[in-house]
Amino acid sequence: MSSLNDTPAPDPRSRELxxxxxxxxxxxxxxxxxxxxxLLAVNQHLLLAVNVLALNFCLGLGGQASLAQGAFCGMxxxxxxxxxxxxxxxxxxxxxxIIVVVxxxxxxxxxxxxxxxxxxxxxxxxxxxxxFTNVVLSLPELTGGGEGMVLHVPITLPGIGALQGDRLHxxxxxxxxxxxxxxxxxxxxxxxxxxxxxxxxxPLAAAACGVSRPRVRALAFGLGAGLSALAGALYAxxxxxxxxxxxxxxLSLKALLFLVIGGPGRLYTPLIAVLLLETLLxxxxxxxxxxxxxxxxxxxxxxxxxxxxxxxxxxSLVPRSLRR
Amino acid sequence: xxxxxxxxxxxxxxALGAVYGLMALGFSLVYNSSRxxxxxxxxxxxxxxxxxxxxxxxxxxxxxxxxxxxxxxxLMLGMVLYATTLGFSLRKHPLKQLxxxxxxxxxxxxxxxxxxxxxxLMLPQMLPFSSVRMGPFFFSQDTLTALALAVGSGLxxxxxxxxxxxxxxxxxxxxxxLAATLQGVNPRKAYACTFALAGLLAALAGMAVGPQxxxxxxxxxxxxLKGFVAATLGGYSxxxxxxxxxxxxxxxxxxxxxxxxxxxxxxxxYAILIVxxxxxxxxxxxxxxx
Numbered sequence: 001m002s003s004l005n006d007t008p009a010p011d012p013r014s015r016e017l018x019x020x021x022x023x024x025x026x027x028x029x030x031x032x033x034x035x036x037x038x039l040l041a042v043n044q045h046l047l048l049a050v051n052v053l054a055l056n057f058c059l060g061l062g063g064q065a066s067l068a069q070g071a072f073c074g075m076x077x078x079x080x081x082x083x084x085x086x087x088x089x090x091x092x093x094x095x096x097x098i099i100v101v102v103x104x105x106x107x108x109x110x111x112x113x114x115x116x117x118x119x120x121x122x123x124x125x126x127x128x129x130x131x132f133t134n135v136v137l138s139l140p141e142l143t144g145g146g147e148g149m150v151l152h153v154p155i156t157l158p159g160i161g162a163l164q165g166d167r168l169h170x171x172x173x174x175x176x177x178x179x180x181x182x183x184x185x186x187x188x189x190x191x192x193x194x195x196x197x198x199x200x201x202x203p204l205a206a207a208a209c210g211v212s213r214p215r216v217r218a219l220a221f222g223l224g225a226g227l228s229a230l231a232g233a234l235y236a237x238x239x240x241x242x243x244x245x246x247x248x249x250x251l252s253l254k255a256l257l258f259l260v261i262g263g264p265g266r267l268y269t270p271l272i273a274v275l276l277l278e279t280l281l282x283x284x285x286x287x288x289x290x291x292x293x294x295x296x297x298x299x300x301x302x303x304x305x306x307x308x309x310x311x312x313x314x315x316s317l318v319p320r321s322l323r324r
Numbered sequence: 325x326x327x328x329x330x331x332x333x334x335x336x337x338x339a340l341g342a343v344y345g346l347m348a349l350g351f352s353l354v355y356n357s358s359r360x361x362x363x364x365x366x367x368x369x370x371x372x373x374x375x376x377x378x379x380x381x382x383x384x385x386x387x388x389x390x391x392x393x394x395x396x397x398x399l400m401l402g403m404v405l406y407a408t409t410l411g412f413s414l415r416k417h418p419l420k421q422l423x424x425x426x427x428x429x430x431x432x433x434x435x436x437x438x439x440x441x442x443x444x445l446m447l448p449q450m451l452p453f454s455s456v457r458m459g460p461f462f463f464s465q466d467t468l469t470a471l472a473l474a475v476g477s478g479l480x481x482x483x484x485x486x487x488x489x490x491x492x493x494x495x496x497x498x499x500x501x502l503a504a505t506l507q508g509v510n511p512r513k514a515y516a517c518t519f520a521l522a523g524l525l526a527a528l529a530g531m532a533v534g535p536q537x538x539x540x541x542x543x544x545x546x547x548x549l550k551g552f553v554a555a556t557l558g559g560y561s562x563x564x565x566x567x568x569x570x571x572x573x574x575x576x577x578x579x580x581x582x583x584x585x586x587x588x589x590x591x592x593x594y595a596i597l598i599v600x601x602x603x604x605x606x607x608x609x610x611x612x613x614x
Contacts, residue, residue, distance in 0.1 A: 065419055112602045118419045119361030123552055124601050127594035130549075134594075138587035249545070253426070260423055289442065293434020299427035303420055304412060 016185045023268045024178060031170045039166040043238065045278045046173035047073075049271050050231040051255040052262070053180040054224035058110070059256070060265035061184075061193060062220045063200030065118060067252045068109065068125035069228055071132035074247025075102050076229025077236035078136060078143060081151050084237065088153040095155070098233060099226045106225025107218040114214040129252050136244040148243025155237045169238045173231065177271065180227050184267055187223075196220055200265075257295055261302040331461045333578040339467040339536055341574020342474035345567040346529035347551025349478065350522030352560045356498040357511075357518045359418070363425040364405055366548025367432035368523050372398045373530030373539045374440045377447050390450040391473075394527040402523020406516045414512065429544065436541045447534025470532035474567070477528050481521070482563050490517055553597045559604075 031039070051069050058064045079098045084091050113124050136143045143149060154162040163172065187193040195216045198206035207213050236242045258277065262270025277298065281291060347365060354362045375397050379385065385393065409424040453468040463471075485491035496504035497514040505511055530539070533547065550573065558569025573593070580589040 063419075065422065113598075116601060119359075119422050120601055122363075122422060123361060123549070124598050126549065127598050131591045131594045134587065134591035138585075138591065253430070256423075256426070257430075289437045290434050292430050292437065296427045296430030296432075296434060300408075300424060300431065303424055303427065 019268055020178075020181065020185075023181075023271065024174070027174055028171075031167065031174065036166045039170045041282065042279075043166065043169055043173060043235075045275055045282075046170065046177070047231055047235050048251070048254060048258070048278060049274045050173060050176050050180065051228050051251065052259050052270050052274050053177060053184070053267075054227040054231075055255045055259050056184065056264060056267070056270065057187075057220045057224040057227075058217065059259060061187065061196040061200065062217045063196075063203075064110075064114075064217060064221070065122050065256060066110075066125040066221065066224075067122055067249065067256060068106075068128040068132075069224070069255045070247045070249060070251030070253075071129045072102055072106055072225040073228040073232035073235075073251060074132055074136070074242075074244070075105070075225075076232035077242050077247060079229070080155075080233035081149060081236050081242055082142070084155055084233070085151055085153050088156045091155045092157050095230070095233060099230050102229035103222040103226035105222075107222030110221035111214050111218040114217050126249070126252075129249050133244050133248045144243075146244065148241055151237055151240050151242070153237070155234070163234075163237065169234065172234055176227070176231055176234070181267055183223065183227075192216060192219065254295070257299050261298060327460045329582060333582050334575065335462060335464055335467050337575035337578030338571065339464070339470045339574070340533075340577065341571035342467075342470035343529045343533045343536075343547070343570075344550045344554040344573050345570025346474050346477065346525045346532070347547060348554035348558060348566045348570045349481065349563060350525040350529075351548075351551045351555045352558070352566045353494075353518045353525075354522050355555070355560060357494055358410060358515045360410055360421050360425070361552070362405075362519075362522065363422065363548070364409070364429040364432060364544075365522065365526060365551055366544030366546065367429050367436075368398065368401055368405065368526035369530045369533070369547055370436055370539065370541070370544040371432055372401055372523065372527035373447055373534045374436055374445065375401075376527070376531060377440075377445050377534070377539060380448055380450070385450065387451050390531070391528070394531050395524050398523040398525070398527025398530075399520045400523070401527070402520040403516060405523065406519035410515055410519070411512070414515075429548075433541060433544060436544075440539075440541070442541055444538040444540040445534075446538050447531070449535045450531065466532075466536045469535070473528045473532050474570075477525060478563060478567050481525070485563070490514075494518055550593075553593060556597060556600055556604075 030042075034042070051073055054072075055066065055069045058066050076098060079101065080095065083094045083098065087094070109125075109128060113121055116124060137145055139145070140147075154164045156162045163169070187196075195206065195211045198209065198211055199213050199217060203213060232247065258274040259270045261277070262273035264270070281294060284294075347369065350368070351362060351365055354360060354365075372394060376390070376394050379393055379397075380390070405425075405428060409428050410421055413421050413424055449465055449469065451469045451472065453465050453472070455462060455464045456468065457463075485495055493504070493509045494514045494517055496507065496509055497511045501511045504514070529547075533539075537543070551570070554570035554573045555566050556569070557573055558566035560566065576596075577589055577593060580592055584592070
């Protein structure tokens with residue numbers, strides 16, 4: 001993480017090649033070796049991983065804990081279910097339009113909320129998440145309501161053809177992760193990324209240095225929303241069935257949970273945390289209903305036993321009683 | 325006919341509004357003293373209600389004993405919540421404290437599932453009220469119980485905050501923790517006290533809401549969030565206004581159900597929350613953050 005007055009490294013991206021290879025190559029090998037049927041479960045973890053990465057844009061870089069990630073993912077899924085199913089041949093045009101729509105929506109939601117501060121922002125985004133679920137539930141003619149809707153048509157791209165199959169989608173989600181990671185790394189070393197990190201470390205100082213906090217944070221929020229929406233759209237057509245409770249608060253909470261466990265602001269540890277822990281937890285049948293508790297305890301353990309690295313901010317250097 | 329609908333709306337609105345008011349009081353007590361948004365507020369209600377349910381299965385309680393048992397159980401839960409979240413992390417970043425209450429909320433929900441299962445449980449009505457009819461209006465047993473519990477505990481709470489040493493300490497810490505520390509108040513004790521009080525209020529709210537809607541493992545977040553909306557409506561500053569915020573929210577929700585159906589009710593409520601949050605002045609919040 002470079003601060004403003006560091007001398008620029010020769011090429012910040014070349015430093016990122018080794019960790020990227022260490023993360024992605026085993027996953028590529030796994031995708032080639034595993035039998036196709038077992039990729040079904042892995043793909044669901046990958047969807048969560050993309051959401052975690054998307055949340056990392058606003059929490060890891062901008063320091064804003066949002067609980068609306070599931071809503072953005074679901075928005076992508078439902079929009080694409082409605083639009084792409086109507087005319088599957090034009091997916092190459094409509095899919096980007098959907099992503100842009102969700103990007104703009106995310107940015108517009110975030111812009112006025114920037115001033116709220118951590119706790120109130122979390123509550124307001126929680127509201128966004130619940131509003132999404134409720135709107136989907138209350139429009140049963142359009143969305144199928146609580147019963148969900150079945151999608152018959154795969155996404156068809158010109159030159160590639162229909163997107164079908166477990167293995168293909170595994171690599172599509174992996175590609176999304178790679179795209180997100182590339183965006184993240186690039187952003188970290190640009191003016192925008194540095195402005196975001198300044199907002200995270202000290203909002204007041206950042207504003208005093210001329211950073212337009214609502215604007216940069218809205219951009220980060222929107223980017224995360226767009227990435228989530230693309231993942232949601234892919235997933236909707238892959239699974240062939242979507243219902244509101246796939247994209248409800250649990251998805252948002254899980255994304256936040258694994259990001260905090262892995263350390264917001266880091267790129268690969270949260271993703272590894274998702275893939276490993278989710279696989280372990282879904283294997284552990286004996287946990288059964290207690291999975292929520294396991295999630296809660298994991299989060300608490302991550303928060304308690306790791307010193308200040310988990311969450312951004314230097315405020316811990318100042319005693320709490322002097323901070324008002 | 326219209327009058328009958330209206331009477332029904334007012335009746336059910338007041339019943340839920342009193343519960344929201346109690347939750348909102350607990351929420352704003354904790355927020356005002358420690359500037360922490362307590363995500364696990366709803367789980368306090370859930371676990372205290374479920375504990376009371378087990379108690380009613382084992383013994384037959386008379387009303388006063390039931391209130392006392394609920395209060396003590398709620399106080400204990402509040403202390404446990406404080407010890408496992410804010411008490412651990414007083415000097416940490418506010419975001420970390422917030423995430424700890426999120427973790428507590430998930431863990432407690434898991435405990436509720438493990439100990440009481442996923443089936444909704446009906447808490448029996450414990451106070452000996454009978455429904456009252458006044459001209460065109462009527463108030464059911466649930467409504468009267470909820471109102472009695474809420475108004476009674478609200479009045480006691482305001483007396484406590486005004487006239488006891490502990491209450492004055494809490495108010496001093498809410499105004500300025502540093503100045504309060506210099507005057508010999510231990511802010512940690514004040515924070516713990518507000519959590520315990522929030523637990524007590526949540527336990528009474530659980531007693532009021534249990535016979536109305538039953539207790540389910542996943543109700544905590546919804547009720548807690550409604551309490552937050554009510555506290556935001558009331559503006560966090562005075563007990564009376566915060567409680568009135570709860571009553572208003574209950575009545576508004578009942579009105580939404582009457583006019584546009586139950587599905588859109590929640591969406592409209594949360595939309596109102598977001599609009600109020602964005603539009604209200606943020607002077608205090610910004611000084612708290614800076």
